[in-house]
Amino acid sequence: MNERRLQVELRHRLGALELDVDFELGERPVALIGPNGAGKSTVLKLLAGGLLPDEGRVAWQGRAWVDTRKGVALSPAARRVGYVPQGPSLFETMRVWENVAFGLRDGAGGREGKRAEALHWLDRWGAASLAERRVGALSGGEAQRVAMVRALAARPDVLLLDEPLSALDAIARRRLRARLSEAIVELKVPTIIVTHDWRDVAAMGARVVAMEEGRIVQSGDLKALGETPSSAFIAEFSGV
Numbered sequence: 001m002n003e004r005r006l007q008v009e010l011r012h013r014l015g016a017l018e019l020d021v022d023f024e025l026g027e028r029p030v031a032l033i034g035p036n037g038a039g040k041s042t043v044l045k046l047l048a049g050g051l052l053p054d055e056g057r058v059a060w061q062g063r064a065w066v067d068t069r070k071g072v073a074l075s076p077a078a079r080r081v082g083y084v085p086q087g088p089s090l091f092e093t094m095r096v097w098e099n100v101a102f103g104l105r106d107g108a109g110g111r112e113g114k115r116a117e118a119l120h121w122l123d124r125w126g127a128a129s130l131a132e133r134r135v136g137a138l139s140g141g142e143a144q145r146v147a148m149v150r151a152l153a154a155r156p157d158v159l160l161l162d163e164p165l166s167a168l169d170a171i172a173r174r175r176l177r178a179r180l181s182e183a184i185v186e187l188k189v190p191t192i193i194v195t196h197d198w199r200d201v202a203a204m205g206a207r208v209v210a211m212e213e214g215r216i217v218q219s220g221d222l223k224a225l226g227e228t229p230s231s232a233f234i235a236e237f238s239g240v
């Protein structure tokens, strides 16, 4: 089978931001980096479908999710994207396991089958003890963990993670970074992660795409970016 591929061409104006980015996502994860306000979260929103670009085309395996010239704009649900935005994204009034079960594909087991599958996923992520809690009773770090489990359990075609480890303490962050890297390899799900931490890039073996002021200024391996950084931000990020 050909490598799975998401082709991205986006132009969008939002307040002072003039976004203009073209890149491809294959099976190797992409780490989207850049200073605050560069437009990273906006790119994920445009890919997830919560926002429609002024112009552009996004195609998964050659099939357009969005094509402004042809008037194509699939709904977020039709894109089969696992999107973990910054900030709260879980259903507040539901229990944790119900959140995870929400995105599961319908199987033969009905509600009980989904509950068992949700518990299995939570257990694998060290979050079984949270299963019966209401989302409103979770800490920020616990909610981030559950949001990631929910996104992965739905077996998305593409995973979009916006600073998914930012609310975690140092030890939890290291553990979850390792777990997430394993899961991405195991599930072979093409992934874009927005991050401010080079350790996320290294753990995932991600290709870096660096954005500044709405544009891609450099891309490649972390090591290569560190050797010839095109900006002070990239130099700082890669530890030069």
Ligand SMILES: Nc1ncnc2c1ncn2[C@@H]1O[C@H](COP(=O)(O)OP(=O)(O)OP(=O)(O)O)[C@@H](O)[C@H]1O
Residues within 6 Å of the ligand: 014, 015, 016, 017, 034, 035, 036, 037, 038, 039, 040, 041, 042, 043
């Ligand atoms: N709803 C909005 N209305 C107007 N302008 C917006 C809106 N959302 C974002 N912007 C503009 O787009 C810019 C980029 O925002 P975005 O959240 O994509 O940046 P980011 O690279 O993800 O930053 P951070 O690292 O701080 O999360 C912001 O600086 C702001 O000027």
